[in-house]
Amino acid sequence: MSPRRTVLVINSGSSSIKYQLVDPDEGTALASGLVERIGQSEGHLEHKTGGTKTEKHDPVPDHNEGLRRVLALFDEVGPKLDEANIVAVGHRVVMGGQAYDGPVLIDDEIVDIVERLSPLAPLHNPANLTGIRVGRELLPDVPHVAVFDTAFFRDLPEDAATYALNKEVAEQYSVRRYGAHGTSHQYVSAQAAEILGRDDLKQIVLHIGNGASASAVVAGKAVDTSMGLTPLEGLVMGTRTGDIDAAVVFHLARNAGMSIDDIDNLFNKRSGLLGLAGESDLREVHRLVEGGDADAKLGLAVYAHRLRKYIGSYAAVMGGLDAISFTAGVGENDDIVRAGALAGLEFLGIRLDQEKNAVRSKEARVISTEDSAVTVLIIPTNEELAIARQAMTLV
């Protein structure tokens, strides 16, 4: 029997680093963890392996140091990386522009390209790049592979990908809709097709985490998605506005004396649920709602309203709808958000089974009624496994 092969997957994100040591053949994680509160006075590092969890609370100044600590923890607690038979390191990269519809082996040129694309994912690509740089430095003898969030959306139909912006300006500055979270949308839509035993589905995937996006997928191909030039467009998110009239930018620049950077920061980091309710985490928002907080109640209503709007519009884009899948931190765990997103959509053939919706489980499952024309599912995403398997195709 050949020894077990593993892939180290690094998701160096906007505000955290998540990682997994994956067995791509078995589909299991041998170790996983995250670094949070990077740059704050107290950091949080969590490393899980073989049923044990190690936690640290030392400050983590930046992503570079965070990743070094992670690799040191593997050495300290295990599994030892030099004994893990790592055949590839897979890196999540949010923005790959129009160039990639699949994974690529990372060399210096790819590093340059990821850097040049940073203006199109300013919160994500610089952090992804740090992960790649430190990873290549500390693990120089294994191939490193970039798996782009945008790859699944590279071939969106032109009418969905094009903004009604002056053509010359759009072309000169690469302004179009690229989407994001594609690795998750691809993984979850494939799972839904497998569970339902159909490869011709018209389906909607709702990836609702801190960042949140919706996609419309027909027979395995993405035909629309809610994130655009950057991961700011679309759904209401933890701290991001999602869709907003672009004229709000002109208004604030002219009348509130805000600079472009101020407005960027406002839209990306101080808006969404945080801006409406004072909390970005749904668990906190629900706690406030239970206490009678009117801002939190409105925040939650705006959040659900946007989800309903996307479901309706994607049913129209696809000319029908067979399945809706909820995934990511909120989608997998929050029955109130799921019910709110589907409320009043019975006319589309969507009937949520309230009891099934309330069950807590880590398993993929159907939560619509037997007689619902549209099957509603919860499908836990596994971006790390999807990245590991894509990386394996190149090594």
Ligand SMILES: Nc1ncnc2c1ncn2[C@@H]1O[C@H](COP(=O)(O)OP(=O)(O)O)[C@@H](O)[C@H]1O
């Ligand atoms: N039990 C839960 N109930 C409701 N929401 C939850 C629960 N657990 C996590 N969440 C939500 O999931 C979010 C994180 O989702 P995740 O997919 O991990 O996001 P990201 O990858 O963008 O960091 C949290 O901010 C919180 O709002």
Ligand SMILES: CC(=O)OP(=O)(O)O
């Ligand atoms: C693209 C994006 O929004 O990613 P995340 O949800 O990890 O912030």
Ligand SMILES: [Mg+2]
């Ligand atoms: Mg995520």
